[in-house]
Amino acid sequence: MxxxxxxxxxxxxIKKTDPTAAKIIITQFGGPDGELGAAMRYLSQRYTAPTPExxxxxxxxxxxxxxxxxxxxxxxxxLTRNLTPKEIKESGFDAYFVDHTNGLYPVQAAGVPxxxxxxxxxxxxxxxxxxxxxxxxxxx
Amino acid sequence: xxxxxxxxxxxxxxSFAVTDAALFLDTHPECADALAFYNKYKKLCSEAKxxxxxxxxxxxxxxxxxxxxxxxxxxxxxxxxxxN
Numbered sequence: 001m002x003x004x005x006x007x008x009x010x011x012x013x014i015k016k017t018d019p020t021a022a023k024i025i026i027t028q029f030g031g032p033d034g035e036l037g038a039a040m041r042y043l044s045q046r047y048t049a050p051t052p053e054x055x056x057x058x059x060x061x062x063x064x065x066x067x068x069x070x071x072x073x074x075x076x077x078x079l080t081r082n083l084t085p086k087e088i089k090e091s092g093f094d095a096y097f098v099d100h101t102n103g104l105y106p107v108q109a110a111g112v113p114x115x116x117x118x119x120x121x122x123x124x125x126x127x128x129x130x131x132x133x134x135x136x137x138x139x140x
Numbered sequence: 141x142x143x144x145x146x147x148x149x150x151x152x153x154x155s156f157a158v159t160d161a162a163l164f165l166d167t168h169p170e171c172a173d174a175l176a177f178y179n180k181y182k183k184l185c186s187e188a189k190x191x192x193x194x195x196x197x198x199x200x201x202x203x204x205x206x207x208x209x210x211x212x213x214x215x216x217x218x219x220x221x222x223x224n
Contacts, residue, residue: 010156013224
């Protein structure tokens with residue numbers, strides 16, 4: 001069970017929109033090393049973790065990754081507010097906009113939708129730990 | 141930065157310290173120094189949260205600020221520019 005705190009982990013206050021930046025930053029939401037994948041990785045692996053300490057840390061890191069996802073989504077959301085049709089077209093945001101408008105949809109920067117194939121949960125603690133180390137080398 | 145933003149920043153700062161200390165404690169549950177750090181910032185965080193909630197509305201769904209009226213639905217929501 002989870003409880004929501006009605007605040008971001010760190011403030012996001014972007015006054016100037018920038019759809020070109022949003023196109024790149026969104027990969028940290030739905031891309032192969034994004035926060036959604038990170039949250040799912042740890043929250044899936046925790047069930048078969050071998051010790052109470054590892055169960056606790058996977059549980060709590062997985063939870064915090066959801067908070068990171070919320071900040072990334074807030075950044076993308078704020079970067080793409082009130083765009084004109086001209087801005088959408090010229091920034092190249094049009095390829096995303098045609099399907100999702102200003103909705104937040106987990107995709108890689110190149111537009112490929114989020115896939116659970118970007119992470120692994122093997123039931124083997126050493127294999128999972130190796131996967132986690134590889135992932136953490138790339139995750140913010 | 142207005143008063144609400146300043147107070148929210150304070151909550152976020154203490155809350156971050158609490159979250160980080162908790163992660164450390166998960167793998168070092170016997171560390172007395174870390175537990176003392178956690179308790180210190182937990183207290184500061186609770187005080188800052190109570191102060192914020194009293195002035196600007198609930199941060200938690202079980203906040204006392206929801207008792208008289210369901211203020212939980214009031215905007216802005218955290219991802220909105222005006223909430224930060």
